[in-house]
Amino acid sequence: MEKRLRKKLKGGKFKDVPVVRSKTMAAIRGKNNRTTELCFRMAIVRSGIKGWVTNFKDLPGKPDFFFRKKGIAVFIDGCFWHGCPKCGHYPKTRSSFWKAKILRNKERDKSNRRKLRRKGIKVVSVWEHSLKDPKQLNLKINMLKTLLKT
Numbered sequence: 001m002e003k004r005l006r007k008k009l010k011g012g013k014f015k016d017v018p019v020v021r022s023k024t025m026a027a028i029r030g031k032n033n034r035t036t037e038l039c040f041r042m043a044i045v046r047s048g049i050k051g052w053v054t055n056f057k058d059l060p061g062k063p064d065f066f067f068r069k070k071g072i073a074v075f076i077d078g079c080f081w082h083g084c085p086k087c088g089h090y091p092k093t094r095s096s097f098w099k100a101k102i103l104r105n106k107e108r109d110k111s112n113r114r115k116l117r118r119k120g121i122k123v124v125s126v127w128e129h130s131l132k133d134p135k136q137l138n139l140k141i142n143m144l145k146t147l148l149k150t
C-alpha cells in the first residue's frame, strides 16, 4: 500500500512524512478500529441480533461484520480514514499526502462495495460518528434488523 502511494505522489513526498508520524497514525488506525467495532458489536448484541462473524477475510474489503446466511456485510467506517463528509478532515501538515491516502481509501471502499453488491451481498455502512449518537445508532440497528428479516 505504501509503495503504491509513493508512486502516486509525485516527487516522492511520501518520504518526507516523518516515520514517527506514520507510526502514530497507524497506531491510531488500529485503536480506532477496535473501539468502533466493539461499540457496534455491543449494540448488536444488546439488540439480540445473531448470526454474524467479524472481520470476514474471504470477501472484498474484509467486512467488519458478515451475516453469512443472509449475505449482509457491515462496514464500520472511521470518519478520518474513510473521509467522512460530515466530520472527516485532512491534517494541516502534509495535507497532500493525507488527501491522497484518504482518497485512495475511499476509492478502494467504493470498488470493494461494488464487488460485494455484484455478488448479491447487501452492504451496510456505518460511520464512526453515528456510533456516538444513540439515535443514529438505533437507525442503523433497525435497518440491519429489517434487512435480516427479509
Ligand SMILES: [Zn+2]
Pocket: 079, 084, 085, 086, 087, 088, 127, 128, 129, 130
Ligand atoms: Zn463522521
